[in-house]
Amino acid sequence: MKIDPQNPADLSAQIAQAIKAAIVSGELIVDARLPSEAELADQFQVSRPTVREALKRLAAQSLIRTQRGATGGAFVNRLNFEDAYSQQITTSTLLLSMNAVSFDTACEARYALERACAPLSAERRTPDHLATMRTEIFRQSQPGLTDEAFCASDVAFHRALVDGAGNPVLSYQLAGAVEAMQPLMNMITFSARSRESIIALHTRIADALDARAAGEVDAALVELETYTRQLARDVAERRRKQSG
Amino acid sequence: MKIDPQNPADLSAQIAQAIKAAIVSGELIVDARLPSEAELADQFQVSRPTVREALKRLAAQSLIRTQRGATGGAFVNRLNFEDAYSQQITTSTLLLSMNAVSFDTACEARYALERACAPLSAERRTPDHLATMRTEIFRQSQPGLTDEAFCASDVAFHRALVDGAGNPVLSYQLAGAVEAMQPLMNMITFSARSRESIIALHTRIADALDARAAGEVDAALVELETYTRQLARDVAERRRKQSG
């Protein structure tokens, strides 16, 4: 962890990389205390601000946490699922918005992954998961709901479905795919009729999960995907006509 | 993007958060140039080192890139799939290694997601994908291959399968699940016989993809998952006996 070529540019990046490697390799274990900034500056033969920039890079990735005071310092952070979720969601969202990913591509990925969870969820969902889904369905049926709120509730519904699989790794992986779709979904205007159709499918899904009917969940998800993509095509069509 | 409560701690984190919000919201678009460090210091009423720490936090997440020189500065970075891949892989790997995720949980998630790709891959895989898979199968059959190299080739094989779906969003989401398994897989000792079994299943998968037989791919993946989990159980059993 002491290697540092004498390329006097990007020193903080090199130091961050060295410490990161030590963490990933297990050389630095969870809750281990790093040397103080002054000591690190001495070890790496750089100034304290440079060390600090390196540490901030690591803090941005939730790899370390810092604490002030006598017994303070920088500690290797236990990466928890919650932090990983939010990182994944931002990354996925930006990835989609910055790379002109088509609605179809994102939608296909999302539903493919979600369908992968369906059989497990049908088997393991708890009453809690079902209750959450019913609540969201009820919320979606409220009149006067904005499109944004409808989409947010839609995300909550699908997250409950995914969480029902009882596999935190799956939930983590899916978080990005489901949440990153929201900005794209927000571009769709949901008419009263389209909301009705979606709610009907959501109800079918909830009922099927209730009955532990994996096949029926899958069928409903396929229909939902088809319908969602159709809605997006309609929006695009409408926009094309308006501008043309 | 100018809000900054007068809580004089974590200033760099607050500034990073403000700029990040501006990027996510689209207020700052790709390739937009941020004000110079001196200007930012002036705007936020902090010193330049503090601004720099904030910028390094963003750079660590690939949200910005910096360039020296007269026309240099910090620019909003287009988050590309490659950067997102590697971020996801580190995060997933650390998440698994730091949270004592069981082999079964990780394995289940991985194969559930991979099976989600299988039908798409059967439909869209190109000769290139098949060639990669055949190459890796050949590599796996070489005698004298270390367990680590065998696992690395296994990862490459499965990535080709996933990439065959031709959906970059899927590939991105899967990257974490597939690669993060590698350290866990490395704990398994692959006997000559177990390698043979895995290679046979890999061959079945490649053949099925070649024939565009989605159902057969799925069946082989299920068998591979079962077999992998059995191998892990055997290792655990052996360890238990040794220590007991």
Add this chain to the structure above:
DNA sequence: GACTTTTAAATGTCAGACAAATGAAAAATG
């Protein structure tokens, strides 16, 4: 006009300093 030199602007780095938090040791108190 083509090439070289200068210059200005920006990031990268450094040195030294002070503020603030914090836990532990030392001192005071009953």
Add this chain to the structure above:
DNA sequence: CATTTTTCATTTGTCTGACATTTAAAAGTC
């Protein structure tokens, strides 16, 4: 002696000012 209070050293957070390096544009030179 036990408990509370005070002091203090350590560490991070921030600031100021400076210099080095890179880079592209402007100025100068042939």
